[in-house]
Amino acid sequence: MTVLCLIEHADGGAVADVSLRALTFARTLGGGVAAAVFGDVAAAGPAMGDYGVGDAYAVEVGGYAPQAWARALSELAAELSATAVVAAGTDRGSEVMAHLGAITGLPMAANCVSARRGADRTFELVRQRWAGSLLEDAVLDATPALLTVAVDAVVPAPADEPAATAVHPFVPVLDDADLLVRASESAERSAGVSLATARVVVGGGRGVGGPDGFAVLEELAGLLGGVVGVSRVVTSEGWRPHKQQVGQTGTRISPELYLACGISGAIQHMAGCQSAKHIVAVNTDPDAPIISRADYAVIGDLNQVLPALVEALRARTA
Amino acid sequence: MEIAVCVKRVPMVGGKIVVTADGQDVDTRMSGFTVSPHEECAVEEAVRLVEAHGGGVTVLTLGPPAAADQLRDMLSLGATRAVLLETDGREWGPIATAEAIVAEVTGALANPAPPASPAPHLPYDLLLFGNEAADTGDYQIAVRVAHALGLPCVTGIKNLEITDAGARARREYRGTEEVFDIPMPAVVSVKEGINLPRYPSLPGRLRAKRATIETRAPQWRADGLAKTGLRVPAGESKRAEILGNGADAVPALVALLEEVGVLS
Numbered sequence: 001m002t003v004l005c006l007i008e009h010a011d012g013g014a015v016a017d018v019s020l021r022a023l024t025f026a027r028t029l030g031g032g033v034a035a036a037v038f039g040d041v042a043a044a045g046p047a048m049g050d051y052g053v054g055d056a057y058a059v060e061v062g063g064y065a066p067q068a069w070a071r072a073l074s075e076l077a078a079e080l081s082a083t084a085v086v087a088a089g090t091d092r093g094s095e096v097m098a099h100l101g102a103i104t105g106l107p108m109a110a111n112c113v114s115a116r117r118g119a120d121r122t123f124e125l126v127r128q129r130w131a132g133s134l135l136e137d138a139v140l141d142a143t144p145a146l147l148t149v150a151v152d153a154v155v156p157a158p159a160d161e162p163a164a165t166a167v168h169p170f171v172p173v174l175d176d177a178d179l180l181v182r183a184s185e186s187a188e189r190s191a192g193v194s195l196a197t198a199r200v201v202v203g204g205g206r207g208v209g210g211p212d213g214f215a216v217l218e219e220l221a222g223l224l225g226g227v228v229g230v231s232r233v234v235t236s237e238g239w240r241p242h243k244q245q246v247g248q249t250g251t252r253i254s255p256e257l258y259l260a261c262g263i264s265g266a267i268q269h270m271a272g273c274q275s276a277k278h279i280v281a282v283n284t285d286p287d288a289p290i291i292s293r294a295d296y297a298v299i300g301d302l303n304q305v306l307p308a309l310v311e312a313l314r315a316r317t318a
Numbered sequence: 319m320e321i322a323v324c325v326k327r328v329p330m331v332g333g334k335i336v337v338t339a340d341g342q343d344v345d346t347r348m349s350g351f352t353v354s355p356h357e358e359c360a361v362e363e364a365v366r367l368v369e370a371h372g373g374g375v376t377v378l379t380l381g382p383p384a385a386a387d388q389l390r391d392m393l394s395l396g397a398t399r400a401v402l403l404e405t406d407g408r409e410w411g412p413i414a415t416a417e418a419i420v421a422e423v424t425g426a427l428a429n430p431a432p433p434a435s436p437a438p439h440l441p442y443d444l445l446l447f448g449n450e451a452a453d454t455g456d457y458q459i460a461v462r463v464a465h466a467l468g469l470p471c472v473t474g475i476k477n478l479e480i481t482d483a484g485a486r487a488r489r490e491y492r493g494t495e496e497v498f499d500i501p502m503p504a505v506v507s508v509k510e511g512i513n514l515p516r517y518p519s520l521p522g523r524l525r526a527k528r529a530t531i532e533t534r535a536p537q538w539r540a541d542g543l544a545k546t547g548l549r550v551p552a553g554e555s556k557r558a559e560i561l562g563n564g565a566d567a568v569p570a571l572v573a574l575l576e577e578v579g580v581l582s
Contacts, residue, residue: 099465183491242511248452267333300563
């Protein structure tokens, strides 16, 4: 009874927060937890033991090559007779697990929120659809169960009893095709506050009215030490670049404060900001969907509210 | 350059998702349908590549007869040929969907008894997908198709160029950029933001209206992952505390910003 979990690294090699969530999820499936670590095992530190990893397999395939990673997982899963293989539902986690599904011919359930053993080796799953705006109950009948974890749905929690992690080198048997696709270079990290990690996001939607309307949002974001985010209609109209889009097909944000201005609150948008701690809406329409998803609201025209807010904040710091 | 793009018909959900009384589907009586956003960008990317390099764009969907509407939408953006893999309205899982796509692009669906040949001929240089469908978000059709065809695959792509050796694809990874050089033919899944899709032109719409849509009838099969029901998460609906109206609300708003600790 082993659940195999793919570990992703954060900067500096520590176990990424998304993988701590995946390990927390993996422990709920029953049995021991083993980890597949690509890269520096030592840098992963004590977190693996804290999260209940009994055995860690250090796999070296020379950088990121999704099919090679999946091949290694398939070999490890077979060797351990794993009941499930779990990864965070990130770009990499999803990609590697899709390859694993294709290699093994098994179904892969994406973005699971919870899973428990059902009858006859099945798993009863809850997984996200529409980026979490809808939940699907499903039964997965395949061994091993291939699962990615909806990372915003699981809170990372260490095991009650930390494990002593034994590290084993693992050399997968790869063929040339497994290594054909690999990440060949990484450019410099982009400078400035990133939308994904900003503490404050000032959001603008259709209500901003056009490309020229964003100056006051930028000014406000500057005063609050935050960044501007926008809804999909704004990028589809070409008013702002796509990299500023908050939503299901843009960036997921989790700021302390999301000030959503002139945004109706389509589920495509709310999927990207549901992890915000406080949502404040500024909207002319008291019946807009965002009013039933926000914590606080100002009913009014952003072109009046925001300049007055900027003025008040300036007066406060003067 | 011949390119096939796979798209999916999905409900156009606005501010709220409603589930049907039997708990099995999204209630679409009040909504229209569209193509998943990533896939619309995949079609735009294909049309741009063909404008630059010549060739044609085949757009492919697996869905009910009404999915022909989405194929016509894509034809109006510049796709040159459309194929509908027609279903009876049942939901298809990723394994069965990928098998049907593979059968279509290798010609096995159109011609079920082809002359025996060692490897099926693939009449495409590039198979494009969206990274994940807006509704089911399975993240795997492209990868499964690539494996079945023995082709290289990259996913989540935000920039694609054709090079002398094949294709160079780029994507974001935690604030940096990953670059993949791959030979063609290849399977590529893209994300919204790779381009800004055009609006259909009037001649494009007229052409799409008249175009013939080829239809096939693939066989459904179970996938090992069976949906038992759908539900809207609890706590989705609350009511914001109204701080006030217009600029008069600013003092209350400043007090709130102070309270949540975002003012220095």
